[in-house]
Amino acid sequence: MRSVYWENDSLKMIDQRRLPSALEIVTYHEPRAVAGAIRDMVVRGAPAIGAAAAFGLALAAGGNAFSSRDELLRGLKEAAGVLRAARPTAVNLGWALDRMLARASAAQGSVPELAQAVLAEAQGIADEDVQINKRMAEIGAALIDDGDTVIHHCNTGALATVDWGTALGVIHTACEQGKHVHVLVDETRPRLQGARLTAWELEQYHIPYEIISDNMAGHFLQTGQVQKVFFGADRVAANGDLANKIGTYMLALAACDNDVPVHAVVPTSTVDLSIQDGSQIPIEERSQDEVLGLAFQGEPIAPAGARARNPAFDITPAHLITSIVTEKGVVSPPFEIHLREALSR
Numbered sequence: 001m002r003s004v005y006w007e008n009d010s011l012k013m014i015d016q017r018r019l020p021s022a023l024e025i026v027t028y029h030e031p032r033a034v035a036g037a038i039r040d041m042v043v044r045g046a047p048a049i050g051a052a053a054a055f056g057l058a059l060a061a062g063g064n065a066f067s068s069r070d071e072l073l074r075g076l077k078e079a080a081g082v083l084r085a086a087r088p089t090a091v092n093l094g095w096a097l098d099r100m101l102a103r104a105s106a107a108q109g110s111v112p113e114l115a116q117a118v119l120a121e122a123q124g125i126a127d128e129d130v131q132i133n134k135r136m137a138e139i140g141a142a143l144i145d146d147g148d149t150v151i152h153h154c155n156t157g158a159l160a161t162v163d164w165g166t167a168l169g170v171i172h173t174a175c176e177q178g179k180h181v182h183v184l185v186d187e188t189r190p191r192l193q194g195a196r197l198t199a200w201e202l203e204q205y206h207i208p209y210e211i212i213s214d215n216m217a218g219h220f221l222q223t224g225q226v227q228k229v230f231f232g233a234d235r236v237a238a239n240g241d242l243a244n245k246i247g248t249y250m251l252a253l254a255a256c257d258n259d260v261p262v263h264a265v266v267p268t269s270t271v272d273l274s275i276q277d278g279s280q281i282p283i284e285e286r287s288q289d290e291v292l293g294l295a296f297q298g299e300p301i302a303p304a305g306a307r308a309r310n311p312a313f314d315i316t317p318a319h320l321i322t323s324i325v326t327e328k329g330v331v332s333p334p335f336e337i338h339l340r341e342a343l344s345r
Protein backbone atom coordinates (compact mmCIF):
# COMPACT_ATOMS: atom_id res chain seq x y z
CA MET A 1 0.00 0.00 0.00
CA ARG A 2 1.22 3.50 -0.85
CA SER A 3 1.30 6.06 1.96
CA VAL A 4 -0.16 8.73 -0.37
CA TYR A 5 -2.50 7.87 -3.27
CA TRP A 6 -5.38 9.11 -5.40
CA GLU A 7 -8.68 7.24 -5.38
CA ASN A 8 -12.26 8.22 -6.26
CA ASP A 9 -11.40 11.85 -7.02
CA SER A 10 -9.83 12.29 -3.61
CA LEU A 11 -6.47 12.08 -1.86
CA LYS A 12 -5.99 9.19 0.55
CA MET A 13 -3.17 8.95 3.07
CA ILE A 14 -2.12 6.68 5.89
CA ASP A 15 -2.62 8.61 9.13
CA GLN A 16 0.91 8.37 10.52
CA ARG A 17 -0.17 9.83 13.85
CA ARG A 18 -2.07 6.61 14.60
CA LEU A 19 0.72 4.11 13.90
CA PRO A 20 1.72 1.67 15.24
CA SER A 21 -1.61 1.24 17.08
CA ALA A 22 -3.87 1.54 14.03
CA LEU A 23 -3.47 1.54 10.26
CA GLU A 24 -6.04 4.14 9.30
CA ILE A 25 -6.63 5.80 5.91
CA VAL A 26 -7.85 9.39 5.83
CA THR A 27 -9.48 11.06 2.82
CA TYR A 28 -9.01 14.65 1.65
CA HIS A 29 -11.16 16.66 -0.75
CA GLU A 30 -9.63 20.12 -0.64
CA PRO A 31 -6.15 21.68 -0.47
CA ARG A 32 -6.48 23.55 2.83
CA ALA A 33 -7.20 20.28 4.61
CA VAL A 34 -4.14 18.74 2.92
CA ALA A 35 -2.01 21.65 4.19
CA GLY A 36 -3.39 20.97 7.68
CA ALA A 37 -2.50 17.27 7.33
CA ILE A 38 1.09 18.17 6.38
CA ARG A 39 1.37 20.61 9.32
CA ASP A 40 -0.10 18.09 11.79
CA MET A 41 2.08 15.30 10.38
CA VAL A 42 -0.72 13.01 9.28
CA VAL A 43 1.71 12.71 6.38
CA ARG A 44 5.40 13.36 6.93
CA GLY A 45 8.79 12.68 5.36
CA ALA A 46 10.16 14.95 2.63
CA PRO A 47 9.07 13.08 -0.53
CA ALA A 48 5.69 12.11 0.99
CA ILE A 49 4.76 15.71 1.77
CA GLY A 50 5.83 16.72 -1.75
CA ALA A 51 3.48 14.14 -3.28
CA ALA A 52 0.67 15.07 -0.87
CA ALA A 53 1.01 18.75 -1.82
CA ALA A 54 0.97 17.86 -5.53
CA PHE A 55 -2.29 15.96 -5.06
CA GLY A 56 -3.52 18.93 -2.99
CA LEU A 57 -3.17 21.06 -6.12
CA ALA A 58 -5.00 18.40 -8.15
CA LEU A 59 -7.86 18.74 -5.64
CA ALA A 60 -7.78 22.53 -6.07
CA ALA A 61 -7.91 22.18 -9.86
CA GLY A 62 -10.74 19.65 -9.90
CA GLY A 63 -12.86 20.82 -7.01
CA ASN A 64 -13.69 24.38 -8.01
CA ALA A 65 -15.95 25.55 -10.80
CA PHE A 66 -13.36 27.78 -12.48
CA SER A 67 -14.81 29.65 -15.45
CA SER A 68 -11.52 30.29 -17.25
CA ARG A 69 -7.93 29.12 -17.56
CA ASP A 70 -6.65 32.30 -15.86
CA GLU A 71 -9.02 31.81 -12.95
CA LEU A 72 -7.83 28.22 -12.55
CA LEU A 73 -4.16 29.27 -12.61
CA ARG A 74 -4.87 31.96 -9.99
CA GLY A 75 -6.68 29.38 -7.83
CA LEU A 76 -3.73 27.00 -8.11
CA LYS A 77 -1.23 29.70 -7.11
CA GLU A 78 -3.31 30.57 -4.07
CA ALA A 79 -3.60 26.90 -3.02
CA ALA A 80 0.14 26.43 -3.60
CA GLY A 81 0.83 29.33 -1.22
CA VAL A 82 -1.19 27.67 1.52
CA LEU A 83 0.45 24.27 0.97
CA ARG A 84 3.97 25.74 0.76
CA ALA A 85 3.56 27.42 4.15
CA ALA A 86 2.67 24.13 5.87
CA ARG A 87 6.27 23.12 6.68
CA PRO A 88 9.47 25.06 5.87
CA THR A 89 12.45 22.66 5.91
CA ALA A 90 11.86 19.92 3.32
CA VAL A 91 12.58 21.33 -0.12
CA ASN A 92 10.52 18.57 -1.77
CA LEU A 93 7.36 20.46 -0.81
CA GLY A 94 8.29 23.59 -2.80
CA TRP A 95 9.90 21.46 -5.53
CA ALA A 96 6.66 19.52 -6.12
CA LEU A 97 4.50 22.67 -6.04
CA ASP A 98 6.77 24.52 -8.50
CA ARG A 99 6.70 21.55 -10.84
CA MET A 100 2.89 21.40 -10.63
CA LEU A 101 2.49 25.15 -11.29
CA ALA A 102 4.87 24.98 -14.26
CA ARG A 103 2.88 22.07 -15.73
CA ALA A 104 -0.39 23.95 -15.24
CA SER A 105 0.94 27.11 -16.93
CA ALA A 106 2.26 25.10 -19.87
CA ALA A 107 -0.97 23.11 -20.35
CA GLN A 108 -3.35 24.10 -23.12
CA GLY A 109 -7.06 23.39 -23.52
CA SER A 110 -10.28 23.77 -21.60
CA VAL A 111 -10.56 24.08 -17.80
CA PRO A 112 -11.40 20.35 -17.39
CA GLU A 113 -8.47 19.44 -19.64
CA LEU A 114 -6.16 21.59 -17.53
CA ALA A 115 -7.44 19.97 -14.35
CA GLN A 116 -6.75 16.58 -15.93
CA ALA A 117 -3.19 17.63 -16.82
CA VAL A 118 -2.60 18.80 -13.24
CA LEU A 119 -3.82 15.48 -11.83
CA ALA A 120 -1.63 13.55 -14.29
CA GLU A 121 1.39 15.57 -13.13
CA ALA A 122 0.67 14.79 -9.48
CA GLN A 123 0.31 11.12 -10.33
CA GLY A 124 3.61 11.36 -12.23
CA ILE A 125 5.37 12.82 -9.18
CA ALA A 126 4.03 9.98 -7.03
CA ASP A 127 4.93 7.22 -9.50
CA GLU A 128 8.39 8.65 -10.14
CA ASP A 129 9.06 8.79 -6.41
CA VAL A 130 8.57 5.04 -6.16
CA GLN A 131 10.78 4.33 -9.21
CA ILE A 132 13.51 6.66 -7.93
CA ASN A 133 13.46 5.09 -4.48
CA LYS A 134 13.80 1.60 -5.95
CA ARG A 135 16.75 2.76 -8.07
CA MET A 136 18.44 4.46 -5.07
CA ALA A 137 17.87 1.33 -3.03
CA GLU A 138 19.63 -0.85 -5.62
CA ILE A 139 22.54 1.60 -5.77
CA GLY A 140 22.78 2.07 -1.99
CA ALA A 141 22.45 -1.62 -1.13
CA ALA A 142 25.98 -2.14 -2.50
CA LEU A 143 27.25 -0.13 0.50
CA ILE A 144 25.87 -2.72 2.94
CA ASP A 145 27.80 -5.90 3.70
CA ASP A 146 26.37 -9.19 4.86
CA GLY A 147 26.35 -9.19 8.67
CA ASP A 148 26.33 -5.40 9.09
CA THR A 149 24.67 -3.67 12.02
CA VAL A 150 23.50 -0.21 11.01
CA ILE A 151 22.04 2.71 12.94
CA HIS A 152 19.04 4.35 11.28
CA HIS A 153 17.57 7.70 12.31
CA CYS A 154 13.93 8.87 12.08
CA ASN A 155 11.66 7.16 9.55
CA THR A 156 12.82 7.10 5.95
CA GLY A 157 10.78 4.14 4.75
CA ALA A 158 7.68 3.64 2.64
CA LEU A 159 5.81 5.94 5.04
CA ALA A 160 8.19 8.87 4.51
CA THR A 161 7.86 8.57 0.73
CA VAL A 162 5.12 7.39 -1.59
CA ASP A 163 6.55 3.88 -1.28
CA TRP A 164 9.77 1.92 -0.56
CA GLY A 165 11.65 4.76 1.09
CA THR A 166 15.11 6.30 0.98
CA ALA A 167 17.60 5.07 3.64
CA LEU A 168 15.25 2.38 4.90
CA GLY A 169 14.62 1.39 1.28
CA VAL A 170 18.36 0.75 0.92
CA ILE A 171 18.34 -1.47 4.02
CA HIS A 172 15.18 -3.25 2.80
CA THR A 173 16.70 -3.98 -0.61
CA ALA A 174 19.97 -5.21 0.94
CA CYS A 175 17.91 -7.68 3.00
CA GLU A 176 15.96 -8.77 -0.08
CA GLN A 177 19.32 -9.50 -1.72
CA GLY A 178 19.93 -12.02 1.05
CA LYS A 179 22.25 -9.92 3.23
CA HIS A 180 21.79 -10.26 6.96
CA VAL A 181 21.40 -6.78 8.38
CA HIS A 182 20.62 -5.80 11.94
CA VAL A 183 19.10 -2.35 12.46
CA LEU A 184 19.52 -0.25 15.57
CA VAL A 185 16.51 2.04 15.36
CA ASP A 186 16.96 5.47 16.95
CA GLU A 187 13.65 6.13 18.66
CA THR A 188 13.89 9.75 17.39
CA ARG A 189 12.48 11.99 20.06
CA PRO A 190 10.25 13.87 20.37
CA ARG A 191 7.83 12.52 17.72
CA LEU A 192 9.30 9.00 17.90
CA GLN A 193 9.29 8.36 14.16
CA GLY A 194 11.88 5.61 14.75
CA ALA A 195 10.12 3.72 17.54
CA ARG A 196 6.63 4.15 16.11
CA LEU A 197 7.08 4.09 12.32
CA THR A 198 10.46 2.56 11.40
CA ALA A 199 9.97 -0.28 13.88
CA TRP A 200 6.46 -0.83 12.47
CA GLU A 201 7.84 -1.05 8.94
CA LEU A 202 10.67 -3.39 9.96
CA GLU A 203 8.08 -5.67 11.58
CA GLN A 204 6.22 -5.86 8.24
CA TYR A 205 9.45 -6.69 6.37
CA HIS A 206 10.70 -9.20 8.98
CA ILE A 207 14.02 -7.37 9.29
CA PRO A 208 15.70 -7.82 12.68
CA TYR A 209 15.99 -4.63 14.73
CA GLU A 210 16.27 -3.21 18.20
CA ILE A 211 15.08 0.21 19.29
CA ILE A 212 17.61 2.40 21.09
CA SER A 213 17.02 5.78 22.67
CA ASP A 214 18.82 8.47 20.70
CA ASN A 215 21.41 9.05 23.42
CA MET A 216 22.60 5.41 23.19
CA ALA A 217 23.94 5.74 19.64
CA GLY A 218 27.35 7.10 20.75
CA HIS A 219 27.88 4.09 23.00
CA PHE A 220 27.14 1.56 20.26
CA LEU A 221 29.38 3.39 17.82
CA GLN A 222 32.25 3.71 20.30
CA THR A 223 32.17 0.04 21.27
CA GLY A 224 32.47 -1.16 17.68
CA GLN A 225 28.96 -2.59 17.48
CA VAL A 226 27.92 -0.60 14.39
CA GLN A 227 29.41 -0.74 10.88
CA LYS A 228 27.40 2.01 9.14
CA VAL A 229 24.99 4.86 9.78
CA PHE A 230 22.10 5.55 7.38
CA PHE A 231 19.62 8.41 7.24
CA GLY A 232 17.70 10.52 4.73
CA ALA A 233 17.48 14.30 4.44
CA ASP A 234 14.93 17.05 4.03
CA ARG A 235 17.22 19.43 2.16
CA VAL A 236 20.79 19.16 0.92
CA ALA A 237 22.69 22.39 0.22
CA ALA A 238 25.07 22.78 -2.74
CA ASN A 239 28.11 22.06 -0.51
CA GLY A 240 26.60 18.82 0.89
CA ASP A 241 25.51 20.20 4.28
CA LEU A 242 22.12 18.70 4.97
CA ALA A 243 19.07 19.20 7.13
CA ASN A 244 17.53 16.08 8.61
CA LYS A 245 15.53 15.10 11.66
CA ILE A 246 16.81 16.57 14.91
CA GLY A 247 19.54 14.37 16.36
CA THR A 248 21.16 13.54 13.01
CA TYR A 249 24.05 15.94 13.69
CA MET A 250 24.95 14.31 17.03
CA LEU A 251 24.71 10.88 15.42
CA ALA A 252 27.01 11.88 12.54
CA LEU A 253 29.50 13.45 14.98
CA ALA A 254 29.69 10.28 17.04
CA ALA A 255 30.00 8.12 13.91
CA CYS A 256 32.78 10.31 12.53
CA ASP A 257 34.70 10.25 15.82
CA ASN A 258 34.64 6.45 15.63
CA ASP A 259 35.44 6.14 11.90
CA VAL A 260 32.03 4.66 11.11
CA PRO A 261 30.82 5.61 7.58
CA VAL A 262 27.80 7.92 7.39
CA HIS A 263 25.52 7.54 4.35
CA ALA A 264 22.70 9.93 3.46
CA VAL A 265 20.16 8.60 0.96
CA VAL A 266 18.32 11.33 -0.93
CA PRO A 267 16.50 11.70 -4.23
CA THR A 268 17.83 14.61 -6.29
CA SER A 269 14.51 16.41 -5.61
CA THR A 270 15.89 16.90 -2.06
CA VAL A 271 19.00 18.72 -3.30
CA ASP A 272 18.65 22.51 -3.31
CA LEU A 273 21.48 24.00 -5.34
CA SER A 274 20.09 27.51 -4.73
CA ILE A 275 21.35 27.21 -1.15
CA GLN A 276 25.12 27.33 -0.73
CA ASP A 277 25.43 25.80 2.73
CA GLY A 278 23.41 24.52 5.66
CA SER A 279 23.21 27.86 7.47
CA GLN A 280 20.67 29.02 4.86
CA ILE A 281 18.26 26.11 5.38
CA PRO A 282 15.16 27.16 7.38
CA ILE A 283 14.74 25.04 10.51
CA GLU A 284 11.17 24.36 11.60
CA GLU A 285 10.37 25.04 15.28
CA ARG A 286 7.41 23.00 16.43
CA SER A 287 5.23 23.22 19.51
CA GLN A 288 6.79 22.56 22.92
CA ASP A 289 3.84 20.23 23.57
CA GLU A 290 5.57 17.58 21.40
CA VAL A 291 8.46 17.53 23.91
CA LEU A 292 6.47 17.93 27.11
CA GLY A 293 3.41 15.90 26.15
CA LEU A 294 5.04 12.47 26.45
CA ALA A 295 4.15 10.38 29.48
CA PHE A 296 6.46 8.39 31.77
CA GLN A 297 4.63 5.53 33.49
CA GLY A 298 1.42 7.40 32.80
CA GLU A 299 2.70 10.60 34.43
CA PRO A 300 3.88 13.87 32.81
CA ILE A 301 7.63 13.90 32.14
CA ALA A 302 8.17 17.44 33.46
CA PRO A 303 6.73 19.65 36.20
CA ALA A 304 3.72 21.84 35.51
CA GLY A 305 4.94 25.12 34.05
CA ALA A 306 8.03 23.59 32.40
CA ARG A 307 9.00 25.14 29.07
CA ALA A 308 10.72 23.34 26.20
CA ARG A 309 12.39 23.98 22.85
CA ASN A 310 11.57 21.93 19.79
CA PRO A 311 13.62 22.46 16.61
CA ALA A 312 12.43 19.66 14.32
CA PHE A 313 15.64 19.44 12.25
CA ASP A 314 19.35 20.08 12.54
CA ILE A 315 22.19 20.61 10.09
CA THR A 316 24.83 17.96 9.55
CA PRO A 317 27.90 19.55 7.95
CA ALA A 318 29.22 17.94 4.77
CA HIS A 319 32.57 16.98 6.33
CA LEU A 320 30.80 14.43 8.56
CA ILE A 321 29.15 12.67 5.60
CA THR A 322 30.89 9.81 3.79
CA SER A 323 28.53 9.60 0.82
CA ILE A 324 25.22 10.87 -0.51
CA VAL A 325 23.31 8.16 -2.35
CA THR A 326 21.01 9.49 -5.09
CA GLU A 327 19.11 7.87 -7.96
CA LYS A 328 21.94 9.14 -10.17
CA GLY A 329 24.65 7.31 -8.26
CA VAL A 330 26.70 7.47 -5.06
CA VAL A 331 28.11 10.98 -4.64
CA SER A 332 31.41 11.33 -2.74
CA PRO A 333 33.20 14.43 -1.44
CA PRO A 334 33.94 17.08 -2.49
CA PHE A 335 30.16 17.43 -2.63
CA GLU A 336 30.19 21.02 -3.95
CA ILE A 337 31.63 19.61 -7.20
CA HIS A 338 30.19 16.10 -7.34
CA LEU A 339 26.58 16.98 -6.42
CA ARG A 340 26.31 19.42 -9.34
CA GLU A 341 27.84 16.82 -11.65
CA ALA A 342 25.36 14.17 -10.48
CA LEU A 343 22.39 16.49 -10.93
CA SER A 344 23.37 17.38 -14.47
CA ARG A 345 23.62 13.68 -15.47
Ligand code: MRU
Residues within 6 Å of the ligand: 044, 045, 046, 047, 090, 153, 154, 155, 156, 157, 160, 161, 166, 167, 193, 231, 232, 233, 234, 244, 245, 246, 312
Ligand atom coordinates in the same frame (compact mmCIF):
# COMPACT_ATOMS: atom_id res chain seq x y z
O1 MRU B 1 9.46 15.68 10.65
P1 MRU B 1 9.45 14.54 9.67
O2 MRU B 1 9.04 13.24 10.26
O3 MRU B 1 8.71 14.89 8.41
O4 MRU B 1 10.99 14.38 9.26
C1 MRU B 1 11.34 13.43 8.32
C2 MRU B 1 12.80 13.25 8.22
O5 MRU B 1 13.57 13.96 8.83
C3 MRU B 1 13.30 12.21 7.27
O6 MRU B 1 14.52 11.71 7.72
C4 MRU B 1 13.49 12.87 5.89
O7 MRU B 1 12.28 13.35 5.38
C5 MRU B 1 14.14 12.01 4.91
S1 MRU B 1 13.35 10.46 4.61
C6 MRU B 1 12.49 10.55 3.22
